Amino acid sequence: xxxxxxxxxxxxxxxxxxxxxxxxxxxxxxxxxxxxxxxxxxxxxxxxxxxxxxxxxxxxxxxxxxxxxxxxxxxxxxxxxxxxxxxxxxxxxxxxxxxxxxxxxxxxxxxx
Amino acid sequence: xxxxxxxxxxxxxxxxxxxxxxxxxxxxxxxxxxxxxxxxxxxxxxxxxxxxxxxxxxxxxxxxxxxxxxxxxxxxxxxxxxxxxxxxxxxxxxxxxxxxxxxxxxxxxxxxxxxxxxxxxxxxxxxxxxxxxxxxxxxxxxxxxxxxxxxxxxxxxxxxxxxxxxxxxxxxxxxxxxx
Numbered sequence: 469x470x471x472x473x474x475x476x477x478x479x480x481x482x483x484x485x486x487x488x489x490x491x492x493x494x495x496x497x498x499x500x501x502x503x504x505x506x507x508x509x510x511x512x513x514x515x516x517x518x519x520x521x522x523x524x525x526x527x528x529x530x531x532x533x534x535x536x537x538x539x540x541x542x543x544x545x546x547x548x549x550x551x552x553x554x555x556x557x558x559x560x561x562x563x564x565x566x567x568x569x570x571x572x573x574x575x576x577x578x579x580x
Numbered sequence: 581x582x583x584x585x586x587x588x589x590x591x592x593x594x595x596x597x598x599x600x601x602x603x604x605x606x607x608x609x610x611x612x613x614x615x616x617x618x619x620x621x622x623x624x625x626x627x628x629x630x631x632x633x634x635x636x637x638x639x640x641x642x643x644x645x646x647x648x649x650x651x652x653x654x655x656x657x658x659x660x661x662x663x664x665x666x667x668x669x670x671x672x673x674x675x676x677x678x679x680x681x682x683x684x685x686x687x688x689x690x691x692x693x694x695x696x697x698x699x700x701x702x703x704x705x706x707x708x709x710x711x712x713x714x715x716x717x718x719x720x721x722x723x724x725x726x727x728x729x730x731x732x733x734x735x736x737x738x739x740x741x742x743x744x745x746x747x748x749x750x751x752x753x754x755x756x757x758x759x
Contacts, residue, residue, distance in 0.1 A: 488599055490595060490598070490632065491595070491632060491636060521599065523628050523629065523731075524730035524731035524734055525632065525636070527730050528730060531726050552624060555625075556625060556734070559734060560733055561695045561721075564695070564721045565721045565723060
């Protein structure tokens with residue numbers, strides 16, 4: 469499993485369990501996110517706290533998950549990005565597509 | 581760019597070896613020239629994507645990176661003997677080397693979304709230069725139009741020039757990045 473989940477207030481926090489969020493895990497990540505959305509979760513916070521770096525394949529899977537979430541009237545925010553990951557979101561303008569929070573708990577509190 | 585320092589690194593196209601190699605290259609560059617935080621960030625992103633591209637597409641067991649530094653400039657040349665670049669342009673799949681010889685200055689669209697379009701200017705049937713055409717941003721972002729492919733976009737955004745060349749004589753792919 470790439471994701472470990474827990475509920476905090478009205479949010480589902482999905483902690484990414486790998487340090488290297490790359491093409492070797494992107495398909496599994498996408499499938500696990502789809503399963504969480506299919507279960508009816510309406511607000512998912514993807515927590516990158518443990519992630520050292522992400523590659524384009526993983527970002528593609530994240531965007532694909534966001535599209536699937538919107539189609540199912542759900543929301544995805546991201547949290548816990550390190551400096552490089554945050555810089556990458558900015559570089560390819562994904563900071564305009566996702567709400568970015570300093571921490572998953574902060575995101576969950578702000579939502580409630 | 582005249583090389584004041586140049587070093588070759590070999591990537592065995594295994595995912596586990598990717599990040600350690602990225603860090604090794606960064607360390608080499610740090611020892612060769614002074615780089616600031618922003619340059620180090622860009623270097624890291626470019627290396628991750630060049631090597632990820634090899635993992636995904638080269639179909640070979642070895643990729644060679646040649647890292648050159650001169651002044652405050654960095655030059656990265658990635659070489660492999662795998663499949664040539666393939667790009668889907670609408671209905672058409674373009675595969676390098678392109679058939680025919682008359683492609684000079686032709687512009688092709690590779691992919692894009694509501695904020696930017698990745699394009700390439702062809703030099704001939706074997707060589708091209710990537711560039712980005714920014715589009716007027718919509719607010720809020722149109723999520724359904726977002727691209728799901730970012731590799732070439734990341735590299736192009738992070739560098740000054742990004743070129744691809746297919747060497748017909750040796751059937752070799754060369755990706756060259758300068759910044």
